[in-house]
Amino acid sequence: MPLRRFALSLCRSPDLADDLVQTTVERAIAARDRYDCTQRLEPWLFRILRNAWLDVMRRRKTRGTEVDVIDSPDVMAVDGRQITDARLMLNATEKALDELPDEQREVILLVCYEELSYAEAASVLDIPRGTVMSRLARGRMALAKKLGI
Numbered sequence: 001m002p003l004r005r006f007a008l009s010l011c012r013s014p015d016l017a018d019d020l021v022q023t024t025v026e027r028a029i030a031a032r033d034r035y036d037c038t039q040r041l042e043p044w045l046f047r048i049l050r051n052a053w054l055d056v057m058r059r060r061k062t063r064g065t066e067v068d069v070i071d072s073p074d075v076m077a078v079d080g081r082q083i084t085d086a087r088l089m090l091n092a093t094e095k096a097l098d099e100l101p102d103e104q105r106e107v108i109l110l111v112c113y114e115e116l117s118y119a120e121a122a123s124v125l126d127i128p129r130g131t132v133m134s135r136l137a138r139g140r141m142a143l144a145k146k147l148g149i
Contacts, residue, residue, distance in 0.1 A: 006046055010053045020056070024049040089147075096146035104139030107132055 003024060007017035027048050028035070035044055097105055110121040111132070118136075122129040 002042060003045055003049055007049055007053070010050070011056070016056070020049055020052050023052045027052065092147055093143070096143055099146065100139055100142055104135050104142065107135040108139045108143070111136055 003021050004017055007020040007024075008014065011017055011020065024045055028045055031048075035041070097108065100108070106125060107121060110116045110124060111118065116124065118129050118132045122132045125132070
């Protein structure tokens with residue numbers, strides 16, 4: 001019970017607490033040869049549980065927001081028309097991007113797709129920051145014109 005109580009205090013979710021306790025037991029069994037039997041067992045298990053919790057938190061940061069389908073049934077709804085429109089727009093954008101001059105395309109890709117700052121893009125391309133800004137502005141305008149926006 002102390003493990004589950006500690007897990008609940010960390011995550012505040014009974015389901016996740018049960019998963020953490022299970023993970024803790026699995027890891028403890030797998031690492032039983034590393035346990036020092038002259039020490040108390042509980043602190044060792046609590047440390048394993050806390051590390052499992054930290055792993056969960058790290059995974060959540062990289063995954064982003066998770067939505068339970070049961071809590072939000074509308075998430076499962078798929079609008080085929082909207083998906084088709086988005087794919088067509090993406091294809092048209094990629095085609096229009098390919099038609100831009102290299103210097104504009106490079107800047108758009110670095111700043112808009114790769115999310116580099118103007119200074120970082122300038123460093124990559126070995127050009128002044130102001131040149132990045134002007135190429136980006138011209139590239140965006142040309143791209144919008146080609147897409148009819």
